Amino acid sequence: MTTVTRLADELLALLHREDPLAATALGVGGHDHELPDLSESGERARKADAGHIARRASGLGGLGEQESVTRAVVVQQAMALVARVDARLVEHTVAFQLTSPAGALLHGLAQVRPVGDDAERAYLDRLAAIPAYLAVAAERHRAGAAAGRLPVAYLGCAAVASLDRYLAGPDPLRGPALSGSRVAERERLLDGVVREAFARYREVIDTELVPCGRPEEQPGLCWLPDGGAVYEALSRVHTTTERGPEDLHRTGLELIDELAAEYVEIGSRVFGATTADEVRERLRADPALRWESPEEVLSTARGTVERAEQAAAGWFRRVPAGRCAVRPVPDNEAPNVSAYYNRPALDGSRPGTYFANTYRAEEREKVTAEAVAFHEAVPGHHFQLALAQEAEGLPMLRSLADINAYVEGWALYAERLADEMGLYSGDLARLGMLAEDSLRAARLVVDTGLHARGWTRRQAVDFMLSHTLLSEVDVHVEVDRYVEWPGQALSYMVGRLEIQRLRAGAERALGTAFDLAAFHDLVLTGGPLPMTVLAEVVENWAPWSTAVPNTR
Known part of the structure; x- marks a missing residue:
């Protein structure tokens, strides 16, 4: 295994630690009992690890074409993790289903279908970890509010309404079929500690965040401390x-x-x-x-x-x-x-x-x-x-x-x-x-x-x-x-404008030899790539002396 491949695997493991629910959704083992660590100390540690990986990857030389592409992906993905930590969105994001602590948790867990004894045990361990997860989320919200990074009040109200719907049932976390006594254990967890944890988290949003939340006239990042720089990075x-x-x-x-x-x-x-x-x-x-x-x-x-x-x-x-x-x-x-x-x-x-x-x-x-x-x-x-x-x-x-x-x-x-x-x-x-x-x-x-x-x-x-x-x-x-x-x-x-630009450049370079199916094969079979890296891949495949300009 090459050094750049090892770094890619190291970073992927870090990304799975950042979002273990996504790892489970992919079928990656080893994280099925975990929930994301939203704590500031956990985020700082991941940021340090990502920065170290990016520096090591950037220092590699003498790589072949595919290894160079892999290096570029490693650096971009590592620095994206750094940007996510620096953005501190967890402090003021409360409503959207894919990014808020409660919304992402319910969305991710609702997709899990544990199969086998170990997977069922891990699923129940995750349910038992929900109170600690939501308590950390509440603390991050409080820290954000103290620093002036407040959620938008109307989205806080929307989050409360969404949590009320969850608490009123039917509970989407009852979806997976479990075996034997595991069903009773799940019911005990959901009806007890999980429900109580969501109710406490709801109260934090309703009583602590909504009253001091930003008005509808100030929903953007530019209204928050360092918001302009955060938005440019994101x-x-x-x-x-x-x-x-x-x-x-x-x-x-x-x-x-x-x-x-x-x-x-x-x-x-x-x-x-x-x-x-x-x-x-x-x-x-x-x-x-x-x-x-x-x-x-x-x-x-x-x-x-x-x-x-x-x-x-x-x-x-x-x-x-x-x-x-x-x-x-x-x-x-x-x-x-x-x-x-x-x-x-x-x-x-x-x-x-x-x-x-x-x-x-x-x-x-x-x-x-x-x-x-x-x-x-x-x-x-x-x-x-x-x-x-x-x-x-x-x-x-x-x-x-x-x-x-x-x-x-x-x-x-x-x-x-x-x-x-x-x-x-x-x-x-x-x-x-x-x-x-x-x-x-x-x-x-x-x-x-x-x-x-x-x-x-x-x-x-x-x-x-x-x-x-x-x-x-x-x-x-x-x-x-x-x-x-x-x-x-x-x-x-x-992304679409760039793919169209690159296709136009390849068509111009290859003329009648251009094969659209081959272009699609090139774009799709190398995995997701940053737009700058995809441009290099396409230009190597169909070189043109003067790059097709970005007209946008």
Whole structure:
């Protein structure tokens, strides 16, 4: 094993210690009894370890092409961990399901399905550790408040409401089937120490944080101590570029203007519309474009995924070994999330799964359903994440690296690729594709608006309502997500623009010899890569004398 591979494995182990619930979801052993260590001392230790790994990797020389790529991934992932610690988001994030202490805990544990005696014992040990975990979370919130890093008050209220729903049941942690006496032990834990711990944590948010929380007029990081520097660092983590907030804000506005012409082109055929606003209003107002039932949501999702799977062979040299499952978003999560994808377990115990949101289906538009399925499932996240896990000869870190610009950039690229593949069922579905593009362009504007320009929540909501197809309920979910996951929303469009730029460069360099399936193979089979590293990989494959400029 080479030195750089050992460092990759060392860093991956550190990342699994940072998030043992994610390790369990992947099927990685050794962490099934653990919960994340949210303590400041634990974070400082991980930061020191990550910095040491990054320095050792940076000092390596004499590496081959693949080893150099691995080194770059190690350094980027290690420094991303450092940035996460320095951001101190745990101190003021309380509501969002994927980033808040309670939300991430419930989301992660609800996915666990222990099989075998050891796994069941570990699961029960995790339940028993919840009181200590939530007590540490409460202490971090108090420390953050004392330092001026307060949560937004309305999100504190949302967290309280979410915890009230959990405490009222049914408990999603009762989902796993356990054997024999283990069922009684789980019931004792859930009805006793776990329930009491969540109730105490709820009281901390309700009585200590909400009364002094930030107003809706100050939801962004720029209102917190050192918030501007934190946001710039998180922007670099999520985009893996040096593009700053002002540049990204302008790019979003330019894209929205460009999309207006596409809306009119397609909307004139469908509705006879002459402006983008008219197209969006028709799409929002037509009751025929709402779902009739949750079952219709799921059947459409499954049919769209199957259609994409059948067409993939001519566009990809490799496809995942396992098909993509389609399931509804769990009831306890559905009010606060959009559709999402969970990658397959490494041990094959769980397939890659697209979770379609059936909550209040009759109030949701369905025109974006196909684009969302192409993004979350095939040829989007399922192809990228499953193929990365199946790649041979790569350190495991290369398969599992959490690089948002690559992962989300590919999935957004997949929405447009699906149009090239002829997968959309008609112009209405293609308007849904434009609506998803508008959302990702608006994210550049709103995320930077909130965290760098000091926008109010109302400004963010109004911009999303004016420039996207989202319903009022979905806009509020989106904006609240941006508040508590700063910078992540930037990754989608930045990643897609870079993949498109690199494809254009390769097409220009290779001319008639360009093979799109081979390009996709190159992009997908090296695992997630920082955008700067992906550029080097593509340019080595299809050299061009003058790099295709970044026009954004």
